[in-house]
Amino acid sequence: MENKLKVDITIEGTPIKHFSTFTLDQRFNEHHTFQLSFNHDQIENTNNITLEKSKDFIGKNLTVQFGRGEDYEHQFTGKITKVEIAQSHGFQGDIIISGFSPSVxxxxxxxxxxxxxxxxxxxxxxxxxxxxxxxxxxxxxxxxxxxxxxxxxxxxxxxxxxxxxxxxxxxxxxxxxxxxxxGKPVKLDDVALVYGRDLHSLQYGMQIAPLNYRKFSYHSQQDELLSHNLQGVNQGHQTCRML
Known part of the structure; x- marks a missing residue:
């Protein structure tokens, strides 16, 4: 039996029941970004190509819950910073909402x-x-x-x-x-990834990178600028990229 993905998207109490696309880019040490696209007439009046109502979404929180089990396994809450409308070929068009994680x-x-x-x-x-x-x-x-x-x-x-x-x-x-x-999570569970289903591309490699720079520091008690040169050092560098 197929275990379908369940998705629930709301904007501070306003449900988005149908959507065209949703993308979420999550990275360590960076702000996460998201973009949601859905039919214009879910929020705005039919035959009116405006952002009269949806413009109020700017500054509000978008919450996405998704999972494959009985309960939603994952949640993301982000801050909406941009609302657009895109129309082509005479269709009603889509409202495009984008923003960042609240770390911004x-x-x-x-x-x-x-x-x-x-x-x-x-x-x-x-x-x-x-x-x-x-x-x-x-x-x-x-x-x-x-x-x-x-x-x-x-x-x-x-x-x-x-x-x-x-x-x-x-x-x-x-x-x-x-x-x-x-800091690290208190508990880190192993996650099994199946190539071709969960993981669609994998890039793994090594390279040699030169380490040649000067590091500065300041000793406030002695009012002294400290510096040190590192030259002529090569270090193996290993990378792994997964999508």
Whole structure:
């Protein structure tokens, strides 16, 4: 018996019962993006090519639930930032809604901050104090728990600052569809992927990449600029791309 995919899409209480296409692009350390296309007359009046009603969707949350079992296994909530209408060949046309994960709410532009003798979790909590709690939930669970002597946020958005911390301290940083997470999940289940069904393309390879750069740091107590050159070092680089 075929186990069909169930999909439920709503925009803050307004159900989208039929749609043409829905795409969701999810990546680590980046904002997720989505696009939804559906018939114009689901929202607007027939024979009127306008965005009179659907323009109010801008700024609202779109929620998608989907799964193959009795319950919905997955959920994604995103913030709508753009509404368009597309028409061709005399048809009524489609409304196209697109946007980002709510992580974009902490990517508001350059900011400044400094933290003295704080651990990562405390730094993250303070950096996101101004985030709209109704639209964005956080889960901070870093593996690195020692205090950091001194660190600054200099002309970076809160999102870029947290992204840099995840790289420097080798922590996961991702949006799971509901919460913005910093650190690995408590539980990681194995997922079986069948090539040709779940996985349609696989690219795997290795290459040699030169490592030749200069790293800078600032010793605030001694007012000293520190630098170090790394030259003539080759390092194996392994990549894997799956779609």
């Amino acid at each position: 709410l902490i990517d508001r532009g350059p900011d400044l901050g400094s933290y003295l003798a704080k651990d990562l979790k405390t730094i993250l909590q303070k950096a996101t104090t101004d985030a709209p709690q109704n639209d964005l939930s956080f889960n901070f669970n870093p593996a690195y728990t020692s205090r950091i002597d001194y660190i600054i946020q200099y002309r970076e958005s809160d999102f870029d600052f947290i992204n840099r911390l995840s790289a420097e301290y080798h922590e996961w940083f991702y949006y799971d569809g509901v919460k913005l997470n910093f």
